[in-house]
Amino acid sequence: MRYYVLATTHRALRPALATALLSLPLLAGCGDRQSTAATAAPAAQTVAAVDGARIRGADSEPGQWLSHGRGYDEQRYSPLAQIRQDNVGDLGLDWYFDFPTKRGMEATPIAVDGVLYVTSAWSMVYAFDAVSGELLWHYDPQVPKAWMVNLCCDAVNRGVAVWQGKVYVGTLDGRLVALDATDGSVAWEVQTTPRDKPYSITGAPRVVKGMVMIGNGGSELGVRGYISAYDAQNGDMAWRFYTVPGDPQAPHENPILKQAAATWSGDKYWEYGGGGTVWDSMAYDPELDLLYFGVGNGAPWNREIRSPGGGDNLFVSSIVAVRPDSGEYVWHYQTTPGESWDYTATQHMILADLEIDGETRKVIMQAPKNGFFYVLDRANGELISAQKYTTVTWASHVDLDTGRPVEADNARYEDKPALIYPNTQGGHNWHPMSYSPDTGLVYIPAHQGIMVYAQDKDFEFTPGAWNTGLDLMPAVMPEDPELRAQAMSQFTGFITAWDPVKQAEAWRVPHSTLWNGGMLSTAGNLLFQGNADGEFVAYRADTGDRLWSSPAYTGIVAAPITYSVDDKQYVAVVAGWGGAQVAFGEIADRAKGSPEAGGDNYSRLLVYSLDGRAQLPAPAPSERKLPAPPPLNADVATLARGHELYINNCHFCHGDRAISGTSIPDLRMMSPETHELFNAIVLGGLRHEKGMAGFAQRLDDDDAEAIHAYVIKRAHDLHSEQEQNQ
Template identity: 60%
Template sequence: MKDATRTCLLCCLISLAACEPPGNDALPPSTSQTSKVTADVAWRVHGLNNAETRFSTLTDIDTGNVDQLELDWYFDYPTQRGLEATPLVIDGVIYTTGSWSMVFAHDARSGELLWFHDPQVPRDWAVHLCCDVVNRGVAYQDGTVYSGTLDGRLIALDAGSGELAWQVQTTDPDKPYSITGAPRIVKDRIIIGNGGSEMGVRGYVSAYAVADGELLWRFHTVPGNPADGFESESMRQAAETWGGGAWWDIGGGGTVWDSMAYDPELDMLYIGVGNGAPWNRQIRSPAGGDNLFLSSIVALDPDDGRYLWHYQTTPGETWDYTATQHMILANLNIDGAERKVIMQAPKNGFFYVLDRVSGELISAEPYATVTWASHIDTQTGRPVETAQARYTEGDSGLQLPGPIGGHNWHPMSYSPQTGLVYIPMQDTPWVYAADENFEFRQGYWNTGTDNLVASLPDDPAIRDAVLASVKGAIVAWDPVKAEPRWRVDHAGPWNGGMLSTAGNLLFQGNAEGNVVAYAADSGKVLWSFDAQTGVVAPPVTYRLDGRQYVAVVAGWGGALALVGGDALTAGPIPNRSRLLVFSLDGDASLPPAQETPVVFNPPPLDAEPEQVARGKALYLQYCVYCHGDGVVAGGAVPDLRALTAEGHEDWESIVIGGRHWKQGMVGFSDALTKQDSIDIQSYVIERAHHALRADR
């Protein structure tokens, strides 16, 4: 079947499930090595290979025929939240994940659903997530599929049937940890991290036995309470870079929520470490310090988790500048010598090339607009910060990048054919200011910064000027010359991950709702497909029975889709959760998109200005992370300004009572009073009236 009718079967299966109790080389082969024309080619690991290059040697589809690419089949998923997974394709089966940590297996030729597994994540766990109920994919080894769940479990499924083989809780269930990243397999170990820094947790990465889920080792990324002793010498040394506060009460952060890579020749595992908890270093470590290993690339021994080396991209992190972004291994000729390198474009806006044997800095130059630092000192490896970037006295002013980053989780790709790294870059500014009334609340956002200062103002002139600086692009980066080769601009930020091929092709989905093929050497647009929804996930490619396919999961969502609001210059973007698969002789088509217009019909506003202002402050503390700045939804969740009369009547039962917890909207009875709820509602009503006035 090649149409959306299979969705009905899947919905039935999910309904039934809801009733139940809750090996590859490190580096890609040379492009001179071509596979046999009819040989099947799989996508067996997350980044295609351990080096995470996302470069395929397939050439059946190339610049000469890519304009003939057509939809071969698609599958509609019964959810409407963000899809970020990299599918794996093994022995003719596509394994991928969807919203709420569901796992799906499809026939890679026809799209037939072979099985799906719903891990029954409690829907109210969504309150502990920073960035949508997403999952970035599975790992596979010897007939078993491994995946993480939003509530912190690692599950092992039989690849043939989807039946649960075993599961293990990798986190403390009493703390607001989450898992959204894909696990990696190194030898006989499954490596998995977690998320939740802002919610108040301490980061770590763990290794489990593939056979039975036995915990083999754990590496903490930030120190705990010194009075309790340290798990390792590396934690004792890291503690010397923290000081003046009880960071362990908040957790410290440093979660390993996405990127990893492995070099089997060096036998080194590389992990990317996230931001501090709270973001604001003045609160968590008032005496200053680098706060290791926040915002660092760390090399570990995969056998025992022993620390080998680190490089900190943002010492004393205080801006949510994570280093969890995609890392790529390559061998480059630099200054006449071959260097084994690891490359990363973390949130802070600089592209780093490091020696992956030692961690030595080779180059670091800005790939996005950067105002918080003038440059990276190549002698010390440290950024040279600009005045007031740390917002210790007053706000930072409009600063780039903001917490969304110059590059977020969306994977890059490295083509040894062109020598370029393709970065889904974005400029998303922010105004940082300290929250003078900060009070830690575990399980809720704890940034230590003032969202009221960061919120877009109503003044049209200022608002338009800020939004004009919001951009998105593909940057083709030359890692040897440490400079961009070419650039393709997008309408806005939050565009999809990258895939490059030996056919001189570069594939990417974007926030405008298109899947696009470019010439990898120039950026020329060669082909485009209307996906009817924003695409944030990275494409993959595979060959079966002599046919090359390109596949991507499409479904708008993630951090910016929740909080972005007006920052999405293309406007609110619909979510239509699908798996799309293309081939040169495809003959499928999508049904016409059904657009549902947003209608604002708010009740009268009878609140005083002071009440609306108080509601705004509370909204920015508790609601903005899902419902958007200025109550302008990005498209992944309902627009509160369009709430019906019935919705307003039920407001208290939803906000305080948790009436819609099964959709992830929990009750805030432990944080908000009835009057708080009324004030927030008044602000939402005021925003709806503001939208009506703007439309006239």
């Protein structure tokens, strides 16, 4: 490990410093993972001195944001009220930092004793002075860029955990790293996933009772889900809980998996991995001593393929409660039995005590992808209520006696395609919701979306590929402009202020598109959210009235926090458009972070206060000139084949119809040089250092030529559109 000391930064120099950081790994020995100290940090014993007592007593330290959801209950509610509904109009930018990336940004900052800890793309970690914005240190785990091929949804990371002087981060290539909070040096690291499987980590760790909890992602690519606990001091693994059964010829790793295995059928599911990855949400109840985690979709998505005899397929799409000391199973609730639509239950979970029917109930609440808002008894998993919070057609309702959804007749698509709400993005994705005990409302960054689900009749499992079990072609946007506009109108986003006792919407704020930021509620009767249009906005928490906004000049998907230092309250949010929405191309392209929409994507940390006077530089208008595309010589059959190959191999990163809504290259805009090198890039991995791995194991020269022909057609389409608009 090598260290580089940098001069103390000033606000005007921060963007330059950020750019300089990009080159630091090049100065080190080959393969070194870099931590760079920028200024002298406080004494070690005073840095990140977080433990369970502090997190349990979070309300007694309202100026801190000690854990991912502020406290173990994950409510994302702050008692701070210096910034209120009657003075939020005075809020201004106090300081900002531009990260050396243009990838998506999904992190929740952690604020401890005057220091902000934030992650950026590629699992990098930054520590800032929370008042001045000075960079204290920076850590680069040097994730191989070629690992991008093993990722679902951009090179994102949702944040760190801090505990007793250490900062913990999960890396995209499956490592859990403990950093010294003083200078960012590596205390220990452990590989939490097999290196020969396409696992990834994008979620934030949690620390409970001295153990770091971490899950992983990769269901669609052929992995088996689990959550692990590691000793926070030395990285020794304490326990692991597999969420789906493995090889039926091998002993079950956990007695509860025998029960789970009875809900699966066929002899292929374990070869496909099964899915059920624990890639995001967790919560902890210290009184009940229960750790809760959400479980992802089955893999392949289509149950008919992974479990052809049917079955609920436990524990996919479930909330599971275990003992944090041992991982011992206590209870589960499955939101989507026999999941077939990518309806994960990894979405944010909130713990609260609610008065329901005259009785105080200890509840856990979740709005998973499937479109129903669930209120459960968190002691035993009993279903209390469930209602639709967005447009839902796959099920009519949830039966309160059985706890099961009542599926619509056309929900399963084994025999014929089915038009279903919500689509694979769900009614609510990973973006954190918040709860206010003042209003009694849960604030959900919700979506509406529609999709044609159809079975892949010719499915063959391909390790490392997207094994959905779906025929994706019926789901693509129509070419006809009018039909495409009608389809796109069905994709919307909104805030719903949800009353969990009445199970009804109290108010709604519509957005121009979907994929907007997570939520923060405060005692100042305020609700903060960034949006896809590049704004950071404050609303009245009780009514939804818009009170204040500030331009970020880039789409915001992450959730804000608030903290205070020396009796001064700040609000912080990480901005930068990206994530899973990249696959939706033209829909994602509506966002402010998209160059096509008139702006570039900026990855930045924004910090506001009542006397903030800083100004973001207004971006110059983006005028992307379309290079002259090569001649379009392919016949109709080749273009059709290229389109299908593109959808099945490329659109997950480069977007539907070859339109990229992020900084990932828009393939319609390829230069003549890139066209010349197309096969070398696609098959040979010529640009693996930028995250574009080679696909030679899946595609041959004819396949690459067909994909190239389709991309050339899309470039010609864009050229024609530009000529018509002149």
